[in-house]
Amino acid sequence: MIQPPAIPEIIQLIPLKSYLILSTALFVIGIIGVLTRRNAIVIFMSVELMLNSVNLLLIAFSSYRSDPTGQVFVFFIMAVAAAEVAVGLAIIVMIYRNTRTIDINFLKKLKG
Amino acid sequence: MYPIVLLSVLGIVVLYLGFLKSKSILLPATLLFLVVAMIGNFFEWNDGELLYFKGMFAVNKLTLTFNAIVLFSAFMIVAMTQGFQDNEEAQPAEYFALMLFSLVGAFMMIGFENLIMLFLGVEILSVAMYVLTGSDKRNLRSNEAALKYFLMGAFATGIMLFGIALLYGASGSFSLNGIESFVTLNQRSPSYLLYAGLLLVLIGMLFKVSAAPFHFWTPDVYDGAPSIFTAFMATIVKTAGFAALFRLLSHSFSGIYDFWWPTLSILTVLTLLVGNIIAVYQDSFKRMLAYSSISHAGYLLIALTSMTKQTENAILFYSMAYSFATICAFGVLIPVAREKSLEGRPNESYEAFNGLAKNNPLLAFVLTVSMLSLAGIPLTAGFWGKFFVFSSAVERELVWMIIVAVLMSAVGIYYYFRVIMAAYMKEGDTATIRIAPFYKIVLIAATLLTILFGLAPGLFEAAM
Amino acid sequence: MELAVFYFFAFLALGSAVFILLTKNLMYAAFALFLSLVGVAGLFVLSGADFLAITQLMVYVGGILVLIIFGIMLTRTPDKTDDSQSANRILLNSRRRFWGLTLSISLFLVLIATITQATFRLSGMPIKSRSTIKTLGVELMTSHLLPFEIAGILLLVALIGAAYLALNRSPS
Numbered sequence: 001m002i003q004p005p006a007i008p009e010i011i012q013l014i015p016l017k018s019y020l021i022l023s024t025a026l027f028v029i030g031i032i033g034v035l036t037r038r039n040a041i042v043i044f045m046s047v048e049l050m051l052n053s054v055n056l057l058l059i060a061f062s063s064y065r066s067d068p069t070g071q072v073f074v075f076f077i078m079a080v081a082a083a084e085v086a087v088g089l090a091i092i093v094m095i096y097r098n099t100r101t102i103d104i105n106f107l108k109k110l111k112g
Numbered sequence: 113m114y115p116i117v118l119l120s121v122l123g124i125v126v127l128y129l130g131f132l133k134s135k136s137i138l139l140p141a142t143l144l145f146l147v148v149a150m151i152g153n154f155f156e157w158n159d160g161e162l163l164y165f166k167g168m169f170a171v172n173k174l175t176l177t178f179n180a181i182v183l184f185s186a187f188m189i190v191a192m193t194q195g196f197q198d199n200e201e202a203q204p205a206e207y208f209a210l211m212l213f214s215l216v217g218a219f220m221m222i223g224f225e226n227l228i229m230l231f232l233g234v235e236i237l238s239v240a241m242y243v244l245t246g247s248d249k250r251n252l253r254s255n256e257a258a259l260k261y262f263l264m265g266a267f268a269t270g271i272m273l274f275g276i277a278l279l280y281g282a283s284g285s286f287s288l289n290g291i292e293s294f295v296t297l298n299q300r301s302p303s304y305l306l307y308a309g310l311l312l313v314l315i316g317m318l319f320k321v322s323a324a325p326f327h328f329w330t331p332d333v334y335d336g337a338p339s340i341f342t343a344f345m346a347t348i349v350k351t352a353g354f355a356a357l358f359r360l361l362s363h364s365f366s367g368i369y370d371f372w373w374p375t376l377s378i379l380t381v382l383t384l385l386v387g388n389i390i391a392v393y394q395d396s397f398k399r400m401l402a403y404s405s406i407s408h409a410g411y412l413l414i415a416l417t418s419m420t421k422q423t424e425n426a427i428l429f430y431s432m433a434y435s436f437a438t439i440c441a442f443g444v445l446i447p448v449a450r451e452k453s454l455e456g457r458p459n460e461s462y463e464a465f466n467g468l469a470k471n472n473p474l475l476a477f478v479l480t481v482s483m484l485s486l487a488g489i490p491l492t493a494g495f496w497g498k499f500f501v502f503s504s505a506v507e508r509e510l511v512w513m514i515i516v517a518v519l520m521s522a523v524g525i526y527y528y529f530r531v532i533m534a535a536y537m538k539e540g541d542t543a544t545i546r547i548a549p550f551y552k553i554v555l556i557a558a559t560l561l562t563i564l565f566g567l568a569p570g571l572f573e574a575a576m
Numbered sequence: 577m578e579l580a581v582f583y584f585f586a587f588l589a590l591g592s593a594v595f596i597l598l599t600k601n602l603m604y605a606a607f608a609l610f611l612s613l614v615g616v617a618g619l620f621v622l623s624g625a626d627f628l629a630i631t632q633l634m635v636y637v638g639g640i641l642v643l644i645i646f647g648i649m650l651t652r653t654p655d656k657t658d659d660s661q662s663a664n665r666i667l668l669n670s671r672r673r674f675w676g677l678t679l680s681i682s683l684f685l686v687l688i689a690t691i692t693q694a695t696f697r698l699s700g701m702p703i704k705s706r707s708t709i710k711t712l713g714v715e716l717m718t719s720h721l722l723p724f725e726i727a728g729i730l731l732l733v734a735l736i737g738a739a740y741l742a743l744n745r746s747p748s
Contacts, residue, residue: 014578014579014582014622014623017692018582018586019619019623020281020691021688021691021692022586022589022590022619024684024687024688024691025590025684026589026590026593026612026616027270027274027687028680028681028683028684028687029590029593029594029596029597030270030593031271031676031679031680031683032597032676032677032680033596033597034263034267035675035676035677035679035680036597036673036676036677039602040259041602041605041644041647041648041651042596042602042605043263043267044266044644045596045605045606045609045644046596046597047263047266047270048609048636048640048644049593049596049609049612050267050270050271050273050274051269051270051273052589052612052613052636053274054270054273054274054276054277055616055620055628055632056616056619056620057274057277057278057281058277058280059619059620059623059628060623061277061280061281061284062625063623063625064623065284067284068708068711068712068715069280069285069286069715069719070280071625071627071628071711071712072228072712072715072716072720073228073231073276073280073286074625074628075628075631075716076231076232076723076727077231077273078628078631078632078635078636079727079730079731080231080232080235080269080730081635081636081640082639082731082734083235083239083730083731083733083734084235084239084262084266084269084734085639085640085643086643086734086735086738087242087243087262087734087737087738087741088242088262088263088266089643089644089646089647089738089742090243090737090738090739090741090742091242091246091258091259091262091741092259092647092651093647093650093651093741093742094246094249094255094258094742095252095255095256095259096650096651097744098249098252099252120729123729124732164722165719165721165722166718166719166721168719168720168722168723169722203740206736206740207740209736210733210736210737210740213729213732213733214733216726216729217730220726226723228720228723229722229723229726232723232726232727232730233726236726236729236730239730239733239734239737240733240737242737243733243736243737243740246741247740249741258741281694282694303694304690304693304694305690305691307690308686308687308690
């Protein structure tokens with residue numbers, strides 16, 4: 001399957017499928033984190049893990065196809081992740097500012 | 113292409129206008145900018161199919177019409193912020209700019225030709241919406257809604273991205289054309305990687321348009337956000353999301369229709385059931401509108417699932433009718449809820465509407481027309497929206513789906529009429545609510561359009 | 577040798593990710609995230625994406641992780657008695673541990689099954705340059721110019737939004 005001239009020498013030694021399985025595992029760990037943990041910051045870290053697994057997957061595909069567009073996409077994902085984290089932490093800090101004094105268990109506020 | 117450039121630049125201009133002492137210029141300026149973008153939108157009307165930036169972005173009549181719907185909805189919503197900015201803490205420059213920028217994201221979703229553009233468009237729209245949801249900074253409900261929306265939105269983005277990565281792995285391209293040629297080449301020997309990728313991308317997008325079973329964030333977020341931004345979410349995000357889904361499915365994946373329609377049809381039926389049945393049990397009008405938006409996502413999904421020649425028109429007409437009616441509903445809700453506020457919070461329950469018709473005949477009339485249109489009663493635009501959707505399903509012979517949809521429309525009539533009954537039949541005293549003149553004009557215009565398209569749906573096709 | 581390096585970084589990334597799942601201490605979780613990101617960056621280098629590996633370290637570790645740690649510290653209660661888990665009261669209600677696990681593991685199995693049976697078309701174009709920086713730069717400035725500009729708008733939106741939300745104009 002692997003054609004020697006197509007791929008940088010280094011990665012010929014590692015099968016593409018190892019990369020895929022690894023990134024799938026990372027992705028699923030991220031999903032488990034989002035679905036089972038309660039702390040907003042940990043959920044957010046899990047989302048970052050998911051994005052990282054996507055980056056890894058894209059780079060693996062891109063290298064094995066020797067097609068740079070996959071890497072360009074990773075570049076944009078990084079930019080978006082940075083934007084998201086800024087907004088997300090602003091929301092968390094805003095909430096903290098309101099709950100610090102009021103001190104209620106917030107989950108009860110909205111039902112469902 | 114013009115509206116994207118115009119709105120990006122004019123959004124920055126709005127930010128600079130925010131430095132001025134007087135905040136009163138911001139609203140007219142933003143409205144003017146939206147009109148300018150609308151005019152710019154139609155510059156390309158007669159140019160046929162255009163591709164920009166090496167096949168990154170497409171412009172054709174369909175995308176221009178979607179753009180026009182989005183722009184018009186945005187115009188009405190921005191006009192309804194009149195009076196909303198009175199409180200001294202509000203910083204209108206910021207949220208007007210965010211709204212203009214988020215429209216750029218919506219245009220990206222409508223006209224994307226490459227999955228990179230889809231991803232960036234979704235993100236611009238979502239990030240702006242996270243902020244606008246939390247813009248009522250002192251209100252814990254708004255804060256919590258923003259947090260929930262943010263976490264679930266980021267999660268959905270992650271899922272969608274993994275799907276895009278799998279699509280890239282299978283087809284070797286991010287462009288719709290590249291994926292399409294891969295799909296047509298490999299129709300015989302299915303690539304499961306492609307299927308998995310498509311499913312994950314669909315899940316990510318269905319999260320954004322709040323289709324069941326990925327709707328669980330919707331009621332809380334719609335309820336917690338300030339009403340004006342809920343209207344924005346319920347109309348513009350949904351229209352852009354369905355435009356994107358339609359583009360993706362009709363363009364790239366029409367070759368494997370047999371694979372995705374069964375999945376989508378199950379989700380459609382689930383969405384219809386969940387949205388309509390839970391809406392019956394709501395006590396809050398705003399929460400009811402949230403579930404109603406889920407159920408309308410279900411009707412739009414019927415059109416997507418059938419994917420015939422009529423689908424394009426059905427989705428356009430339906431999202432237009434739905435957007436106008438929803439904006440009217442929120443346009444009535446905002447002043448009424450403020451008038452009847454309890455303990456400093458707007459009262460968004462059904463009781464707030466009791467006896468509305470006595471002193472506020474105009475508001476009650478607008479409310480009635482919008483509810484009739486949402487319920488799909490003849491002589492309103494909503495009826496023809498449902499008609500087009502159902503007829504495209506008939507063409508595919510998806511009979512069982514239509515049966516569910518018709519039953520659920522009947523359920524819908526119950527909860528939509530509840531508020532009309534409250535306004536006309538129930539006892540209650542509401543003082544005459546003073547409404548700014550421009551606000552009034554917008555409400556009347558949207559109502560008249562709803563009736564006009566209800567009487568003559570052909571006008572819309574003639575304009576196309 | 578290369579395989580050994582691959583497994584080392586893979587283990588680093590996965591092990592730290594699992595640690596984030598299990599730990600109660602937010603600070604430890606942030607450091608585990610750091611290790612995981614470094615592991616992924618190492619794998620980037622192994623797959624020939626040198627520029628992105630550096631970007632990964634700079635953006636994620638230098639930017640995102642530092643922000644997260646700031647977030648953890650800013651939302652800490654001054655109360656010394658609390659341990660770091662309860663210090664952060666921003667919790668969501670979650671009683672779905674069982675379903676979450678079942679769903680995720682079944683998704684994992686489906687994806688693994690999909691991947692192991694897939695065959696990949698690999699292109700025959702040899703890679704000439706030793707570094708990807710030039711290719712990436714040319715791509716960004718030619719065929720991906722529009723997304724590049726639009727990403728600028730996205731960052732502007734995030735900037736305005738974050739400043740708007742975090743700003744406290746009237747202290748009460």
